[in-house]
Amino acid sequence: MPTAPPPDLVARLHATGDAHLLRFWDELDDAGRDRLATQLADLDFAAARRLYEAKRSGPDASGDGAAAAGRAAPPAAVVRLATTDREAADRQAASAVGEELLKSGAVGAILVAGGQGTRLGFDKPKGMFPVGPVSGATLFELLAGQLKARARAAGVAIPLYVMTSPATDAPTRAEFAARDYYGLGEENVVFFRQGTMPAVDDATGRALLAAKDEVAVSPDGHGGLVAALKNRGVLEDMRERSVSTLYYHQVDNPTAIVCDPAFLGAHKRLGGQVSTKVVAKVAPAEKMGVVCDVDGVTQIIEYSDLPDDVAAKTDADGGLLLWAGNTAIHCFERSFLERLADEGQRFDETGAGAGLPFHVAHKKVPHLNDAGEPVEPAEPNAYKFERFIFDALPLADVAPVVETDRAREFNPVKNAEGADSPATAKAALTALHHGWLKAAGAVVAEGVTVEILPAFALDAAGVKAKVTPGTRFDQDAVLK
Structure with missing residues (x-):
């Protein structure tokens, strides 16, 4: 005879209207029952029910981001x-x-x-x-x-x-x-x-x-x-x-x-x-959240909540306001x-x-x-x-x-x-590392890529301490 689900779990699911999650319990093997019971015990169905009811009765519990954007500075x-x-x-x-x-x-x-x-x-x-x-x-x-x-x-x-x-x-x-x-x-x-x-x-x-x-x-x-x-x-x-x-x-x-x-x-x-x-x-x-002040309080507004006209606002110097x-x-x-x-x-x-x-x-x-x-x-x-x-x-x-x-x-x-792809990230790493080498007086030949791992240096000063001025790189290399 199949093992019954834990009574406390059954009671908790009934309380939130989720007892249907056990409808296939008798069809599961022991491993499946253990897997389901463990997951059910770890989930907060009461919070999900409260959030659902709040969604049905009014706006998102997070507030109106678009309205806040209109007051952003x-x-x-x-x-x-x-x-x-x-x-x-x-x-x-x-x-x-x-x-x-x-x-x-x-x-x-x-x-x-x-x-x-x-x-x-x-x-x-x-x-x-x-x-x-x-x-x-x-x-x-x-x-x-x-x-x-x-x-x-x-x-x-x-x-x-x-x-x-x-x-x-x-x-x-x-x-x-x-x-x-x-x-x-x-x-x-x-x-x-x-x-x-x-x-x-x-x-x-x-x-x-x-x-x-x-x-x-x-x-x-x-x-x-x-x-x-x-x-x-x-x-x-x-x-x-x-x-x-x-x-x-x-x-x-x-x-x-x-x-x-x-x-x-x-x-x-x-x-x-x-x-x-x-x-x-x-x-x-640009699809990135903006850090701003709304009614004097610092917060971040997601790009999806930022109306186009607000995102395009400029300051006295012509730069983006946000x-x-x-x-x-x-x-x-x-x-x-x-x-x-x-x-x-x-x-x-x-x-x-x-x-x-x-x-x-x-x-x-x-x-x-x-x-x-x-x-x-x-x-x-x-x-x-x-x-x-x-x-x-x-x-x-x-x-x-x-x-x-x-x-x-x-x-x-x-x-x-x-944008924001492996190619752009690799190009950024290359430009950064070549900049450090140039500051140290090294020369990287055209078309050559030199990568600097953190174990070698974390910044330009670290490279300068280890690379002799005039050092030339004529083939791809990894400094480590």
């Missing part, structure tokens, strides 16, 4: 790129503060690595995609290599916290293990999986089945970081290591400066709870993340609170019908729920904004071809 608390000697000296002072912070052991790095390489025609985690112009080094290799070099310079271990998704968790762990954790030390790399939310039918709010033993789910967004840090015990790990400041970046940007001392120092000197790196947008219609593009590079104080996690937990339990809001997306979600037959919808049929990490900005008392050089630091790999 450039960020007031911003550090622009240095254009004077005084500003350059201020950057140097911030860098010194950041270097001392790194040496104190108070800094950890958060790498968001939940994305697959699907849009690149790559069937593995995006972090495993090769982008080294000559070496073929992967995104993981380049970013972890930076962290190793930064830790070596600081004389302390810098723990790396890697947020994965259900799709990338196992292969990411395996890749790090196979590469000996890129020299960081297994004890200094902490993996944690972001949460998922059930996809619900748009007409009934009932959760959908992807298979007889699997609920249709989607990752809860990069804003799921906050809950995952708490639920997976990562905040406790940070406390035990006395890590108080976290450097957050995403896996798809190979030129991101990992644990940049200047940014860390600016964050500390300005008393930030969360700080954001920005770059100047190149065009009004110029500050979001790079998805942040510094967080651990205490601020702890506060958000506690507030978010209260929201999840009661439906009220000040945690990160959920955003609702209307999507086509394949599923099983009541007869167990697969359905491939032609039109959007379900709601998905996710949180965005940038919604933390308006919840902070102090949220500084720091501009960085776009060519130097913002070259993400998002598309197979064209």
